[in-house]
Amino acid sequence: MTLPVFVDVDTGVDDAMALMYLFASSDADVVGIASTAGNVPVEQVCANNLGLLELCGLDIPVSKGAEQPITAPLRTAEDTHGPEGMGYAQLPATDRELTAHDAADAWIRAAHAHPGELVAIAVGPLTNLALALRREPALPKLLRRLVIMGGAFDYRGNTTPVAEWNISVDPEAAAEVFAGWGAAWGLEPPRHLPIVLGLNLTENIAMTPALLSRLATAAESSTTPMSVLDDRGTRSNASNPLIAVLEDAMRFYFEFHFDQNEGYLAHLHDPLAAAVVLDPDLVTCRPTTVDVELTGTLTRGMTIADWSNRWGREPNALIGVDVDPKAFFDRFIARVGAFAKKLG
Known part of the structure; x- marks a missing residue:
């Protein structure tokens, strides 16, 4: 069965890999892409999303989100993802244009167009989703499934000692999303809860040069395997254009x-x-039950899971606690490799 999928991203190297996975999946019909300020400013995120669509020859609506978090000043992560968010990769120029409506409206339009069927992922700060919930409080009831990449549960942070990047950039938005999810159902038991994948889970998904070589092989692309001994910024010589972009980004x-x-590897949180x-x-x-710390001097942006039900509140999230990295990478390589081969 093909699922309609809505994607909210702050593209970003691993966001780009997540988009490639969805583009490559025959069981996914990506119906919209929301651009969120995060890894890079929102204008650059929009450019990256449009460039990836040009590279892949796809026509999917892309909407621009808010330029700033709800209350905090924007922080970006060019040190992690490169000056344009795509590492060393250069995306093709395109004359593709953004939608006339913003990303929050894109969330609402997609949900109303596919009521009870739409599955959605939010793998950047949750600003757009929080704004969408303000405009359409019933949004959770319209979705079939929501997956959030964010937080760190009984685990160290990657932005502060306790906070993960996506939540830390806009903790107020994250707090609104978790609170708004429960409020949407009122006294009715939620039919589904958001699946939340924190660093405790996603840091098990480590891409390595060997796995990247497997991807090139699956795409039937010639390439020179990467090594920690390579000069910094060495560009890919892959014969397949999609593999070349992914290798330049991943390096x-x-x-x-x-x-x-952490080693010569990369955590694929968003894929x-x-x-x-x-x-x-x-x-x-x-x-x-998950909540987000907003006022702590040392703990702002921390995600707290009430495993022992000390708060006495109903659960508002499903927290990922275990994953088989081999199963994930086998599926990722098979799908994206075949997709790249077809494009090449």
Whole structure:
């Protein structure tokens, strides 16, 4: 069965990989892309999304989101993703245009166009989704499934000692989303809860040069395998244009993680969310109540899971607690490899 999919991204290297997974999946029909300020400013996110569509020859509506978080000043992550968000990769020029409506309206339009069927992922700050919930409080009832990449549960942060990047950029938006989800159902038991994939889960999904070489092989693309001994910024010589873009993007990501003493690898946070929105059985989840710290001097942006039900509140999220990285990468390589081969 093909699922209509709505994607909210702050593209971003791993966001681009998530989009490629969805583009490559025969069980996904991507009906809209919302651009969120995060890894880079929203104008650059829009440009990246349009450039990826040009590269892939696809026609999907792209909408611009808010330029700033709800209350906090915007912080971006060019040190992680490169000056344009795509590492060393250069995307093709395009004359494709954005929708006339903004990203919050795009959420609402997609949900009303596919009531009870739409599956959605939010893999950047939750600004657009929070604004959409303000305009359409019943949005959770219109979705079939929501997957959020964000937070860190019983795990260290990657932005502060306790906070994950997406939540930390706009913690007020995240708090509104978790609160708004429960409010949408009122006294009625929720038919579904958002699946939340935090760093405790996504950092198990580590792309390596060996896995990237497997992807090139699946695409029947010639390429020179990457190595930590390569000169910084070495460009891909892959014969397949899509593989070349992904390798140039990933090299920057590898170098960043290496400089953080994590090894010559890269955590594919967002592609896991893309896989889970199509097949939730890829991860094991636990229901709980999640809230976001907004005022702590040292803990702002921290996601707190009430595993012991100290608050006495109904669960508002399903937290991912276990995943099989091999199963994910086997599926990722098979799908994206075949897609790249077809494009090449």
